[in-house]
Amino acid sequence: MENQNTIPESYIDLMVKYFGGTATEEEKQELASLIRSSEALRDEFQRYRNLWDASRHTSVSADQALLNTLDRISSREKPVLKLISLWQKVAAILVIPLLISAIWFFSAYYQSLKSDRTLSHTVYSSFGSITEINLPDGSKVWLNTGSRLKYPERFDNKSRTVELSGEAFFEVKSDAGYPFHVIAGDFMVKATGTRFNVMAYENSPQYSFALAEGKIDVSVMNSPGKMQRIARLDPSQILKYDISRNKFQKISEDPYKYFSWKDGKMVFRNDPLGEMVYRIGLQYNVDVEVKDDQIRNQRFYATFQNQSVTEVFDLLKLSSPIDYVIHPQKVLPDGSYTRKKIVIYSKSE
Amino acid sequence: MSGHDFEENLVLLNRLKKGDKTSFTLLFTKYYKDLVNFSFSYTNDIQESEELVQDVFLRIWENRQSLQITVSLKSYLLKSVQNRCIDLIRHRNIQKKYRISILEDPVLYETSTDHYVLHSELEIRLNDALQMIAEEYSKPFRMSRFEGQKYDVIAEELKVSVRTVEVRIAKALQLLREELKDFL
Secondary structure, three states: OOOHHHOOHHHHHHHHHHHHOOOOHHHHHHHHHHHHHOHHHHHHHHHHHHHHHHOOOOOOOHHHHHHHHHHHHHHHHHHHHHHHHHOHHHHHHHHHHHHHHHHHHHHHHOHHHHOOOOOEEEEEEOOOOOEEEEOOOOOEEEEOOOEEEEEEOOOOOOOEEEEEEEEEEEEOOOOOOOOEEEEEOOEEEEEOOOEEEEEEOOOOOEEEEEEEEOOEEEEEEEEOOEEEEEEEEOOOEEEEEEOOOOEEEEEEOOOHHHHHHHHOEEEEEEEEHHHHHHHHHHHHOOEEEEOOHHHOOOEEEEEEEOOOHHHHHHHHHHOOOEEEEEEOOOEOOOOOEOOOEEEEEEOOO | OOOOHHHHHHHHHHHHHOOOHHHHHHHHHHHHHHHHHHHHHHHOOHHHHHHHHHHHHHHHHHOHHHOOOOOOHHHHHHHHHHHHHHHHHHHOOOOOOOOOOOOOOHHHOOOOOOOOOOHHHHHHHHHHHHHOOOHHHHHHHHHHHOOOOOHHHHHHHHOOOHHHHHHHHHHHHHHHHHHOOOOO
């Protein structure tokens, strides 16, 4: 807007009186009719009003208000639960429509998987193993430990769609007119002839999408069939999503460390300990806890291959002020085992 | 706000619709203070504003599955709060404390929520801009906006007339508007 200096001072004067509550009725009416008379003046008024209102200081705390609001939400949700336990018939009637809509919701997603009544395969990669999968179109997938991939026996003619829970590296056969889709949680990755890694473990604190070659689009699915693109990645770009803070980060770096796991290696390049322990815990199927906050940001450059978990931590110990304790597996009353737990401390001099 | 605001809001909304309480908490924490500030310009009462904004969030949670938001998340929240404020004013116009009277022309209080800059978005730039203008103008401006003083109180403290306060604040606004023209 080039002309804001042509707003007469008398106009701003009226505004200041109105904002401050010293305007007379006549002055208010004069201001109102001035605003009505011109789109430009109306626009200017809005901006001044914005400036006036938004510059105000208020000391308001969101914390208590949030607790109050969450309380109100809980108290409103309780009676419904009571109803269902008392009124079995009502519960049945309520539940069925929900089920039906849920089925419709999922069947819409998986249209491509069930279209000509082909079977779909689900492959699990249990803890401690990496599974290589050859898809019907010749594409290859490496499935990391504790992950699951679902794909059809035959891809339909519109697109190639698979569903991932966990982590996988994809080597997709090139075909521009025949896109390859990976559904992972709330996200969908669209690719044509590329090599990329998707990390989307259901209970992990972070999701990541790392591109080695080609191009991928990452989208979020709002409703069945409705996608909105969040990012387009070029080679050596990585999109990270922090779940607890709902924050996206797009960075450029050598992507190898994101999929070195498929070669049986863990590669760390200036990575903070706090992030490394997630990868280590995954690889060795252990719980790792960083006890002291100050070592959480300690950064490491390291490549590990064919080492035991104690060897890994012994090596890390050598170059930094950390120490660790291993808590062995415990048998629970029901006969199951807890995982081995490693706790990392700051080593005080 | 971060450089990925739009995408983050998309995902947040998606999670909210599925009943994820963490995303509700994130949404609340992100926008609460700014929305209370916005509401205050209508109600002139902090407690009223806080209750009003909490009601808006409560309603959003209750209607989360059928939320249809075509504008930006921020605009949607501002509009929801604004509508509630205007309803409140219409129903309770008898009480003088409201800054806005129902007899007033709506053009005076209906703000566009499409390009509205929030307090948290404005704060740093405003402080920088204030450094650039003369103390004669910035001081009464600060007393009004930051300390919440009315013009007559400012006049008394600065030992000038109310009219002078008006003129100086007008000048401050004009200069600030110029200084922040790429932003507002």
